[in-house]
Amino acid sequence: MIPYKSIISIDKKRQQAVYLQLANQLIELMKSGILLPNAKLPSSRIMADLIGLHRKTIVACYDELLIQGWLVSIPKKGTYVHAELPLLKPRALEQNHKSIPSKTGFSFYKKDQSNRRLSDRKAGITYVNDGVTDVRLTPIKEIAQIYKSVCNSRLVPRHLGYGSTLGSLELRKVLVTYLNETRGIKLTLDNILITRGSQHGIYLASQLLVKSGDIIIAGTTNYISADYTFVNADAKILRIPVDDHGIDTKAVELICKKKKVKAIYVTSHHHHPTTKTMSAERRLHLLNLAQEYKFAIIEDDYDYDFHYNQAPILPLMSHDIHGQVIYIGSLCKTVAPTFRVGYMIAAKDFVTEAANLRRYIDRQGDPLLELTFARFIQSGSLNRHINKTLKVYRKRRDLFVNQLNELKEFFEFDIPAGGMAFWLRLKRPYTWDQVATIARNHKLEIGEWQRYDLNNNGHNAIRLGFATYNEEEIDSLFDKLHKTMKSLKRQVKL
Numbered sequence: 001m002i003p004y005k006s007i008i009s010i011d012k013k014r015q016q017a018v019y020l021q022l023a024n025q026l027i028e029l030m031k032s033g034i035l036l037p038n039a040k041l042p043s044s045r046i047m048a049d050l051i052g053l054h055r056k057t058i059v060a061c062y063d064e065l066l067i068q069g070w071l072v073s074i075p076k077k078g079t080y081v082h083a084e085l086p087l088l089k090p091r092a093l094e095q096n097h098k099s100i101p102s103k104t105g106f107s108f109y110k111k112d113q114s115n116r117r118l119s120d121r122k123a124g125i126t127y128v129n130d131g132v133t134d135v136r137l138t139p140i141k142e143i144a145q146i147y148k149s150v151c152n153s154r155l156v157p158r159h160l161g162y163g164s165t166l167g168s169l170e171l172r173k174v175l176v177t178y179l180n181e182t183r184g185i186k187l188t189l190d191n192i193l194i195t196r197g198s199q200h201g202i203y204l205a206s207q208l209l210v211k212s213g214d215i216i217i218a219g220t221t222n223y224i225s226a227d228y229t230f231v232n233a234d235a236k237i238l239r240i241p242v243d244d245h246g247i248d249t250k251a252v253e254l255i256c257k258k259k260k261v262k263a264i265y266v267t268s269h270h271h272h273p274t275t276k277t278m279s280a281e282r283r284l285h286l287l288n289l290a291q292e293y294k295f296a297i298i299e300d301d302y303d304y305d306f307h308y309n310q311a312p313i314l315p316l317m318s319h320d321i322h323g324q325v326i327y328i329g330s331l332c333k334t335v336a337p338t339f340r341v342g343y344m345i346a347a348k349d350f351v352t353e354a355a356n357l358r359r360y361i362d363r364q365g366d367p368l369l370e371l372t373f374a375r376f377i378q379s380g381s382l383n384r385h386i387n388k389t390l391k392v393y394r395k396r397r398d399l400f401v402n403q404l405n406e407l408k409e410f411f412e413f414d415i416p417a418g419g420m421a422f423w424l425r426l427k428r429p430y431t432w433d434q435v436a437t438i439a440r441n442h443k444l445e446i447g448e449w450q451r452y453d454l455n456n457n458g459h460n461a462i463r464l465g466f467a468t469y470n471e472e473e474i475d476s477l478f479d480k481l482h483k484t485m486k487s488l489k490r491q492v493k494l
């Protein structure tokens with residue numbers, strides 16, 4: 001007989017009922033071939049004695065397994081393992097199935113070439129980032145209050161079921177007004193799809209625009225996740241130079257004269273990663289080219305809200321009269337990345353198709369959250385939050401400037417007119433590889449500096465985010481950077 005007593009282990013402190021624990025363990029024995037088809041199980045009384053449980057528990061367990069079809073009961077004879085139970089590959093007793101295997105038993109396509117993972121943060125280490133929101137400033141209490149009042153409303157059941165794949169109607173209406181007023185985009189309800197952030201919009205656009213080998217133009221250095229999204233869609237990316245006025249549109253024209261271009265990806269307000277703003281002349285040139293050569297402009301306006309010197313430049317979308325632009329934005333940078341609320345604005349036919357495609361990815365957005373953000377924007381809270389964070393970020397940017405001025409021997413930089421990062425160029429002969437290695441000794445983590453130059457332009461630059469650090473943290477970061485550069489200089493001299 002199977003040594004049930006030594007195999008079965010029941011933990012009465014677990015949340016799962018004892019009879020189910022027993023049933024699951026018996027299933028494992030059947031799946032692994034230890035309990036074979038047609039094998040007779042001990043009667044409930046004997047099993048109860050064998051494993052020290054109440055007889056009623058055994059009866060409940062056997063009943064469950066009978067209902068599930070693992071066992072059969074033959075009157076006056078007893079309880080048996082189902083005769084036609086297919087065996088899974090038998091395992092040795094001690095190799096019982098304890099966890100999901102680390103590798104699948106089938107092949108699949110690996111889509112992510114980047115291998116980028118956010119590692120766990122360790123206390124005491126300062127992490128350089130590429131320009132992210134200081135979530136300590138997020139008005140979370142206010143957002144929570146609005147969310148609560150949305151949930152308490154008698155209309156809440158309307159928002160708990162399946163909704164439109166276009167996203168919450170209330171939020172779409174509020175954004176139509178908001179984007180018309182702030183960005184001069186002449187959109188109507190036909191032109192907007194609520195997304196779960198900009199990345200979602202980039203993904204949808206790439207899936208609708210690209211078939212294998214289609215050409216997408218992007219800067220020689222570009223936002224890495226957009227690059228990978230296009231590569232995953234099987235696009236061929238052609239690179240064009242980026243200078244102080246943004247992407248070089250003459251280079252776009254040269255490509256268009258020779259090849260059929262499907263789309264161009266631009267972060268027109270502040271180019272990612274170089275932070276440069278695209279000049280008015282190039283904006284209009286690009287729009288004309290798009291119309292002439294019939295390509296799409298994917299305008300990722302990820303940090304429109306952060307501009308320190310003058311009013312923000314109107315997006316390309318606001319000048320587009322021929323339906324060439326797909327405008328993508330989100331509240332993830334402005335409020336907090338955790339709130340996956342963004343939008344895609346385009347001509348009606350494209351928005352409709354994007355909404356159809358979205359159905360297969362996540363069906364719809366998060367209606368309660370979207371309604372919360374509709375109220376947050378409508379009440380003026382979003383604008384108040386932007387004004388508040390702008391002041392804080394500008395001050396932090398200026399503190400960074402003061403600190404970086406002390407390190408001019410090593411670095412070149414321009415003062416960013418907007419966004420949340422510097423484009424920090426390291427002077428030769430120093431390399432970021434050296435800086436990153438030494439910085440680690442000083443508890444400073446430079447991060448994935450390689451991602452800014454995947455195409456080997458040799459610009460020797462990284463993005464240095466400034467928005468997340470308070471004054472004390474800025475002092476600490478630069479103290480570590482000073483120490484790093486001092487020891488690097490010593491090493492290079494030797």
Ligand SMILES: Cc1ncc(COP(=O)(O)O)c(C=O)c1O
Pocket residue numbers: 196197198199200223267272300302329330331332333337342
């Ligand atoms: C240029 C750019 N586009 C898009 C995104 C993605 O933003 P979201 O969080 O809205 O998906 C980021 C995030 O860092 C970004 O830097």
